[in-house]
Amino acid sequence: MDHVVTCFVRNRGEVLLTRRSDRAETYAGRWAGVSGYVEEDNEEAEFDARRELREETGFGGTSLRLVRIGETLAVDDEEGSFVVHPFLFESTTREVRPNEELAAVEWADPTAIRDRETVPRLWETWRRVAPRVDDVREDRTNGSAWISARALEVLRDAAVDADDWESVAAVGRELRDARPSMAAVANRVNRVLATAERRPEAVAAAAVRALSAAHAANEASSATLVDRLRDAGATGVATLSRSGTVCECLREFGPDSVLVAESRPEREGVDVAEAMAEETAAAVTLTTEAAFPAALADGSVAPDAVVVGADAVLPDGSVVNKTGTTGLALAAREAGVPVYVVAARDKVRPTGDERVVTESSPAEAVYDGEEDVDVFAPTFERVPGRLVDGLATEDGLLDGDDARRVAAEHAEHAAWDGRGGSGE
Structure with missing residues (x-):
């Protein structure tokens, strides 16, 4: 099986979707992330991910930050057999310089994946690198504006995949309580669940709007x-x-x-x-x-x-x-x-x-010695x-x-x- 990378680049809560040109070896005309073959060590696919981003879109340098490497997934159909390595990057810019392998590029909410003709299992690929409740709960590096945006993404994706409102509300409660120190997390989640109709699709749509409004604010x-x-x-x-x-x-x-x-x-x-x-x-x-x-x-x-x-x-x-x-x-x-x-x-x-x-903060980040020392x-x-x-x-x-x-x-x-x- 061939190994390939699929890279999602996120900016302001939207990801870069690309439509493969007629020059693509597989899935011509379909929408995807930024994709390409793993040419060397399958365990070092990040190198190939960054190369494809640089060659196909011009992204690179300090404007591009790796957020997550997802669990691989297998694709097997009439176009071939592939092991997909998912990646999520954050970009500080939306300036794209597409090469001849891309017929079109578009910044869109990830939920747009479900409404397009895409390469196989693209939504599942996204879900393997998408934010999770634990990311909201455990992030000690980013600020509350960033973390509250991730909370809205988690709520949106949970609503997209849910069959009933109560399961969405359960995720909302987890998010609401995940970071009690950060008011924006609870406030933004609460607004979506208080104003949207009690249907998963309504919550998903409200979360998309809330995410856009949060970045604008x-x-x-x-x-x-x-x-x-x-x-x-x-x-x-x-x-x-x-x-x-x-x-x-x-x-x-x-x-x-x-x-x-x-x-x-x-x-x-x-x-x-x-x-x-x-x-x-x-x-x-x-x-x-x-x-x-x-x-x-x-x-x-x-x-x-x-x-x-x-x-x-x-x-x-x-x-x-x-x-x-x-x-x-x-x-x-x-x-x-x-x-x-x-x-x-x-x-x-x-x-x-x-x-x-x-x-x-973790005690060992302040003192990792062997004496009986309390850390405040x-x-x-x-x-x-x-x-x-x-x-x-x-x-x-x-x-x-x-x-x-x-x-x-x-x-x-x-x-x-x-x-x-x-x-x-």
């Missing part, structure tokens, strides 16, 4: 902050940890300099620093949270503004974010540098929910609202009254389960 929140930074004449920005919305803001704003804290112990800030160095013209400096006060006083790297994301916004205006944010905000206040939080409205907790869920390494902390100079959302800069109205709306959606999930 993140972009609009970023635009709000970009406008604020430009109005203030800022040229240098500091941040910590990983926030997709913050990264989008920095790409759009184009600062002269970026100061990034590595965000211990997982050090996800390193990825942010590398991405900013690759994707912007800014002078990028990587530091530690402990060195931030010194950096803010150093004229060579001192920023004009601090920009962070949020895992949740509480009704009193305080913000829940990665541990280290409070120290950064205090140092910024002492140095006279404004602190801005960029967060879509879905990060506001529902009325009556003011939890600060302090997930913990909470992942999130509450940042007092008095340390925040502005909360940028898709609806502009949010004030206290606005936040309370948003919180009431989220509370209404959160009641879907108690009313049987109908939203009525």
Whole structure:
């Protein structure tokens, strides 16, 4: 049997679908991912996956990140016998340079696979690399905007494959409770299940719309902050940890300099620093949270503004974010540098929910010695609202009254389960 790769490239929740040209050796005219033969070691198919992406679409470099390698599956029909190696990549760009093997390319929601004439078992291939509940529950690298989008994808795919509404609702409950520290996860899942009819196909369609709206909200929140930074004449920005919305803001704003804290112990800030160095013209400096006060006083790297994301916004205006944010905000206040939080409205907790869920980093990430040493390494902390100079959302800069109205709306959606999930 021949071994082949099928690569799905995702951007803004949609994947790149390609229609094979008449020059393709098999399945001419059918829709697929980006496919090609494994030419060397079947156990090293990632090399072939990246080669096919580069040759057929022009994707490569730091703009392309491997997300998952799926379990192989076998295809045996009149066109041949194949072992398919599924891959999922995330791309920061939608610019495609198709070669002669592709007759057409299109960014589409993965559910479009089910409505097209595709290569065999393409939906099943997608499902082998698609997000899962455990991804939402266990991801300690990406921010809540990213993770909440994955939650919507899980709900959408579960609804597509479901025969009844209750099985979809069961997945929704798992997702709703998977990341109690991240308000956007529960809020976005709750909205879909509260407003969609109690039919799997209705939930799937609502999840697709919600995913698109979530990406639009993140972009609009970023635009709000970009406008604020430009109005203030800022040229240098500091941040910590990983926030997709913050990264989008920095790409759009184009600062002269970026100061990034590595965000211990997982050090996800390193990825942010590398991405900013690759994707912007800014002078990028990587530091530690402990060195931030010194950096803010150093004229060579001192920023004009601090920009962070949020895992949740509480009704009193305080913000829940990665541990280290409070120290950064205090140092910024002492140095006279404004602190801005960029967060879509879905990060506001529902009325009556003011939890600060302090997930913990793995103890061994802080101390892996043999002595009897306790480790205190909470992942999130509450940042007092008095340390925040502005909360940028898709609806502009949010004030206290606005936040309370948003919180009431989220509370209404959160009641879907108690009313049987109908939203009525």
